[in-house]
Amino acid sequence: MKLDIVTIFPRMVEVPLAESLLGRAAARGVLDVRVRDLRDYTDDRHRVVDDVPYGGGPGMVLKAEPLFRAVDAIRAERGAPDAVVLTSPQGRPFAHREAERLSRLERIVILCGRYEGVDERVREHLATEELSIGDYVLTGGELAALVIADAVARLVPGVVGDDQSVVSESFVRGLLDFPHYTRPAEFRSLGVPPVLLSGHHAEIARWRKREAVRRTLERRPELLAAAVLDDEERRVLRELMETKEKGAIS
Numbered sequence: 001m002k003l004d005i006v007t008i009f010p011r012m013v014e015v016p017l018a019e020s021l022l023g024r025a026a027a028r029g030v031l032d033v034r035v036r037d038l039r040d041y042t043d044d045r046h047r048v049v050d051d052v053p054y055g056g057g058p059g060m061v062l063k064a065e066p067l068f069r070a071v072d073a074i075r076a077e078r079g080a081p082d083a084v085v086l087t088s089p090q091g092r093p094f095a096h097r098e099a100e101r102l103s104r105l106e107r108i109v110i111l112c113g114r115y116e117g118v119d120e121r122v123r124e125h126l127a128t129e130e131l132s133i134g135d136y137v138l139t140g141g142e143l144a145a146l147v148i149a150d151a152v153a154r155l156v157p158g159v160v161g162d163d164q165s166v167v168s169e170s171f172v173r174g175l176l177d178f179p180h181y182t183r184p185a186e187f188r189s190l191g192v193p194p195v196l197l198s199g200h201h202a203e204i205a206r207w208r209k210r211e212a213v214r215r216t217l218e219r220r221p222e223l224l225a226a227a228v229l230d231d232e233e234r235r236v237l238r239e240l241m242e243t244k245e246k247g248a249i250s
Contacts, residue, residue, distance in 0.1 A: 001105070001156050002078050005145050006036045006070045007112040008049055012142040022150060025159040033149070038062075041069035050115055059116035067111060067122050074109055081109045084128045085148065087141030088113050091130030094148060096171035098131065102148075103155035110148060112141035174227025176216045178208040210236045217241070 005013050013035045017023065025031045039047040043065075050060040071084060082105035092098070102108060111118070111127060123130065133144045154160050181192040195207045213236045216223055229237065 001030075001103075001153065002032045002034075002107045003149060003153065004034050004036055004074050004078065004081070004107075004109045005112065005149065006038050006067065006074075006109065007140075007142050007145070008038045008114060009112075009140065009142055010035045010037045012140075013112075013146060016146055017149065021159055022153050025153065025156075028158075030158040031153055031156065033153075036070055036074070038066050038070060041066040041073065053116065057116070061116055062114055062118040062122070064119035064121045064126075067118065068126055071109055071111075071126060079107055081107045083107075084109045084111065084126060086111045086113060086118065086123060086127035086130045087132070087144040087148070088117070088123075088130040089132050089135070089137055091132040094131045094133050094144075094151070096151070099148075099151040099155055102152045108152070110145045112145050114140045171223075173229070174216075174223050175212045175229075175233075176220060176223070178211040178215065206232070209233050213237050214240055217244070 007013055017026070017033055017035070022031065022033070026033050038049050042048060048063075049066050050062050053059070053061045071081070074081065083102060085102075085108065087110065111122070131144075131148060133147050138144060179193075181196060185192050185197060193207065195203050198204070209230075209232055213229075213233050216227070217237065217240055224237065
């Protein structure tokens with residue numbers, strides 16, 4: 001995958017991307033990540049990327065020209081991007097399904113929003129989509145770009161060493177993950193569930209399914225409407241719902 005991130009603060013993006021799994025994947029050539037300084041695509045000696053909004057009002061707006069030039073340069077150098085993502089609080093909520101979709105693309109460009117926003121012509125004629133990582137406002141789109149890049153890149157084959165760990169984690173099928181424990185078996189009088197120490201793999205698998213369903217029902221019940229459940233998980237959900245309803249009645 002070729003991933004280009006356009007920002008006025010490249011160091012905010014370069015340092016995290018050089019660490020951990022993404023940094024190692026880039027070093028192995030599994031990912032090709034490049035961070036572009038938006039100021040490199042200006043044509044004035046002061047390298048200005050923003051201006052006051054037409055019609056008045058507070059703050060500044062990112063200009064269209066340098067953003068269009070940046071994407072034109074990326075297209076000429078790396079080929080036409082499959083997606084040009086604009087980070088924006090007005091965008092579609094970013095969730096696991098979006099990360100899966102983007103991970104199947106070969107070339108992605110992420111434009112980091114800033115200030116009061118970007119010239120609307122960028123939204124209408126340059127970005128292919130807008131994504132938001134939550135209902136809050138950040139000082140800029142760099143952190144959002146990193147979240148998107150991390151979630152997408154780790155789904156690219158070869159980035160995570162154990163592919164099974166990717167397909168079994170939270171949100172993949174609409175369920176939260178089950179609880180995890182490691183050594184020691186007892187810590188400050190707090191023990192590990194006995195089933196995990198039993199060595200009975202079938203019982204452990206059933207316990208994990210039950211706990212994943214229970215945790216999702218308790219913490220994120222709205223996920224269950226679209227969750228992909230097997231027969232046993234549906235049975236567990238019915239039992240837990242019945243228990244919950246009886247408790248509410250009593």
